[in-house]
Amino acid sequence: MEYHSPASFDEASALAAQAQGVTRFLAGGTDVLVQLRSDLVTPDTLIDVKRIAGARDITRNADGSWTLGVAVSGAEMREHAELGRDWPGLVEAMDLIGSTQVQGRATLAGNLCNASPAADSVPAMVAAGVRVTITGPDGTRQAAAEEIPTAPGKTSLGKGELVSALHVPARGDRGGDAYLRFIPRTEMDIAVVGAAVNLRLDGETVTEAWVSLGAVAPTVLLVEDAAAAIIGTTLDDAALAALDSAARAACSPIDDKRGTVDFRTEVAGVLARRAARFAYARAKGDAK
C-alpha cells in the first residue's frame, strides 16, 4: 500500500490518475480505516487530503454563502457559531455522525463520497442546495451534492477526480432547515430513514422548499413532489398530509436487517412531516 500526502488538489488528482488498483482518498478516515481493518477494502493507494492548504477552512463569502474545506471535521463545524445559526439542520446532520471521537475526524466530503444511501449529512446537504467543486485531470468542475452518489458505494467521480471544496448557499431571510433521522437507539447508530427539509417563507407561507430523503432508495433522494406539496401553503394539516404521501411515494427501499420496506416507507412520511415543521419553526424564528 502506498500512502501520499499531497500539498495541492492538482497533485492529489495527478496521483490518483496515475494510481493502479484500488485508490482511496483519506479525509477523516472514519470509513476508509474501518473498511481497511475489517478486511472489506484494502486500498493500494491512499491519498491524504488533510495537509492541502485550505482543506480545513470554513469561510463565509461576501455574498453570505459559505465555502467549506474538504477536511473540515464535524466538530469544527459544530463549534462554528455563525455557520450553525445559518444552517442548523446541516450542522446537526453532520453532528449526528458517530461519537465525539468520530466527530474529531469525520467530514462532509467523506460522508458524501462514501456514497452510503444512509449517510446522515447528505440529505441535509442536498436540501440545502450544497454544490461541490471537483478537481480532476481536466481541471475543475462543479456539481450538485445529489449528483455525486450514483449507487451504494459508487460515485460519479471519474478516475483522478476528487472533491476540492463544498459550497453552501447564502441563508437569506426567513429560511430554515432541519434534518431528522430514525435510529432504533439514541446515538451511535445508522439511519434507517433520514429526512431533510429546507424552506423559505414569505409571511407564513412557504415560497421555496427542498425535501430530501435518505436510506429509502439506492441513493439519497431530492423529492420535488414533496417540496411541491408544501410550497404555497402555511404547512397546515392538509399540506403535511400531502407531504407525507409524496415522501412515501418517492421511497423504493429494501427489506434488510435494519428495517422493512413498509417500515421505511411509513417512517419516511412521518419524518418528512416532522422535519418540515421543525424547519418551518426555524424559518419563522420560533426555534433555533
Added chain:
Amino acid sequence: MALDDSKREFRFVGTRPDRPDGLDKVTGRARFGADMNAAGMLHGAILRSPHAHARIVRIDTSKAEALADVKAVVTRADFAEVPFKPGLAGEVWNVLENVMAGDKALYDGHAVAAVAATSALAARDALKLIEVEYEELPYVTDVNAAMRQDAPVIREGAADFSVPDDMHPNVVRRHESGHGDVEAGFAEADLVIEDSFETEATHQGYIEPHACLGQLGKDGKGELWCCTQGHWIVQKTCAALLGIETANLRVTASEIGGGFGGKTTVFIEPVALALSRKANRPVKIVMSRAEVFRATGPTASASMDIKVGMKKDGTITAAQGEFRLQGGAFPGAPGDMTAMCAFAPYDLKNVHQVGYDVMTNRPKQAAYRAPGSPMAAFAVESVVDELCRKLDLDPIEVRLKNAAREGTKASYGPRFERIGLVETLEAAKAHPHYAAPLKPGQGRGISCGFWFNHGGETSVSLALSEDGSVQLMVGTPDIGGSRASMALMAAEVLGIPYENIRVTIADTASLGYNDVSHGSRVTYASGLATIKAAKDAVRKLSQRAAAKWGIPEDAVKWEDGCAVPSGPNAGDFDPLPLAEITAEMGQTGGPISGHFEATPEGAGVSFATHIVDAEVDRETGATKVVRYTVIQDAGKAIHPTYVEGQFQGGAAQGIGWALNEEYIYGEDGRLQNAGFLDYRIPVASDLPMIDTVIVEVPNPGHPFGVRGVGETSICPPLAAIANAVSAAAGVRMRHLPMSPPRTLAALKARDA
C-alpha cells in the same frame, strides 16, 4: 438446612468499601486476556466457514504453510480422538467439534483451520491462502422449522433417551414436569388464555473479546493465560481435547471484561495450544468482534405456547407451557430450565410443562444469565398480565394471591424453603413508582422472575502473613466485584480490616478444583468457603493463644480480631491480637492458614419483581423505557453497591434483549449483523436511571444468609418491558425484540 453458626449482626458485611481491583481497572494496569505477551510469541488466526451447513471435502493448507511467516497450521487432525455420545453425555465431543469442525461445517463462522504466524496481519493473510472445498448442504436456523419432519438433519444420533422416536433427529432432549390435573384446573377457571410467544437469540455482549496466550511443549506440559469465567473447566476441557493430562496444563485466569455465562466454555484456547504444540512457540489468539458474534455462544432463541386459567378473584387454577429452544448445531439449549422456571413464582395446584432442546445451523449456544428463565418469564408473565387486564385485576395483587412461599410445592418439583418472593411483591406495591401517574402514551408493566442459583465445587485457602495481613485465594474469577465481597466476609470472621486482606484468583496449580463463576454461585459458595476457611484459621490462631496462655483450647474465643479467654474462669489474660500471634507463628508451630473445600448445596433460590414504565411513539414504533425499578431478594447483601450493580446490569441487558438485540439470519443461513452497529445493545443514553431495592430474606443455607443475585435480575425484564410496551401501544407484543419495525407492524395490524 439451617446452619448452626449463622450470623445476623455484622461489622464489615453490608458496608461499601472501594473494590480492590478498582484502581487497576481505571488506570489500565489490570491485565485482561489480550494483555499478556511472551518472548517468541506467535499470533494465531482462525479460518471460518462462510456456509451455514457444508461437508468439508478437502482442506489444502500447503500454500499457507509455504509462507516464511507461518509457523504452524492446524485442522481437526491435530486434536485428540474423543468419543461421540448422544445429548450432553457427549459434551466433550460437542466442544471439540465446535472448536474445530470435523467432517462438516455446521454454521456460518464454524472454525475449520487455524494458523500461527509471526504477526497478526501475517496470520490473517495466511488464512486467505488456505483452500477449503465445501459441498453445501441444506440448512435450517429457525427452531420451529428445525423440528418439522422435512427439516435438514444436522446430526443423526445426537438425541438422548428422553426424546420420543417419532420426533425429528434435530430434537435432542425433552423435559417434562409438573403436578396435578391441568385439564380439571382449566375447567374450573372463569377465563383461560392461550397464546404463543417468540424470542430471538441474543449475545451476552461482553466488551472484552475472547483472548488467550497458550504454550504447550512436546512433553505434554503447558501453560495457558486466558479470559474465562472458570479456569478449571478450561484446564479439564483443553486437556481432553489435546490428549494430555489435566495436571500438566496450568491455567491462569486474566481479568475479565464481562462474561455473563458466555465465557464458561472454550473456543480459541485449545486452538492456541494445538498451534503452540506444533510450532513449539507460545501462541496468542484474540478474537475480533465479528468472530465473537459468529462463533462464540449466544443464548438460545425460543418459541413458546402458554395456557393459563384464572378465576374472577385472580386465583390461577391451572397453567401449562411448551418451550422449544434452539441452541445451535449441538445439544445444550436449556429447554429443561426454561420449562422449570416458567411457573416457579406461583403456588399452583395444576401445572404442566414440557421443554425441547433443538439443534439448528447456528453457533453452539452458551449460558447467558439464568439460561432459559427470561424467555419463560416473558411468555408466562405476558399471559398473566393479559388475564389481569381482562378480569380488571391489579397485577401485583394477583401475583401476591398466587405467590410461592415457604413450603409451596414448586412447579418443578421440590418444596421451597424460606423464600422472598412475597417480600419483593410487597415492596413493589409500596414503592412510589407503582403509584406514580403515567403520562399519555406511556404504559406500566410488572413481572416476577425466578432463578434456582447454584452451589458447585469450591475450594478456598487463606494464608496469614507475619505482619497480620491475609492472602485469600479463591478459584472463581471475579465477574462482579466478588473480591470485595470475599474480603468483607473474611474480615467479618477474622475481625481485621477489609484493607488488610488481599484476594487473589488463584491459578489451577494453586488450589483444588473450582467450578466456573456461574449459577450466581460465587458470593454464595466461594463466600461460604471463605467464611469456613477463615474460621479454620481462627481455630488455629486460638490454639496458639491457648498454648501461650497454657489454658485449654476451648477456653479461648475469638472477638474483634483477638483471642480472648472465653470467660472469667478461663483465666485473666489481655486480648491477643491476630498480628501478635502471626508475628511469632514461625516459633510457635509454623505458618498459619485456613482451608475449606466442599460442594455446598444450600444456594437458596431467588426471586425478583420489576416495575417498568415505557413510552411508544405510535407513528414510528420507537420505544423508550422511561422509568425502571428492580426489587430483588439478595438474602444478605455483602457489598450492597455490587448487589445494586448486578440488579442494574440485569435490567440494562434485559432492556437490550426486549427492545433491539437479536441475531438476524438471512435467507442464506448467514448471520447478518455480526457487529455492534447492527447488533444493538443499549448505549448509555438509551437507559433511564435504574432504581433498586434490596430485599433481604436470609438464605438458611449460607452462614450470613447470602443468595446469589447475578442472574435473577435478568429474569423479569423481558416480561415487564413487554407488558409496559403492550400497555403503552395498546396491543399485545408477542415477539422479542420489540424493535421499531415489529412494533409499528403490530400497531398497524391492530388498526387494520
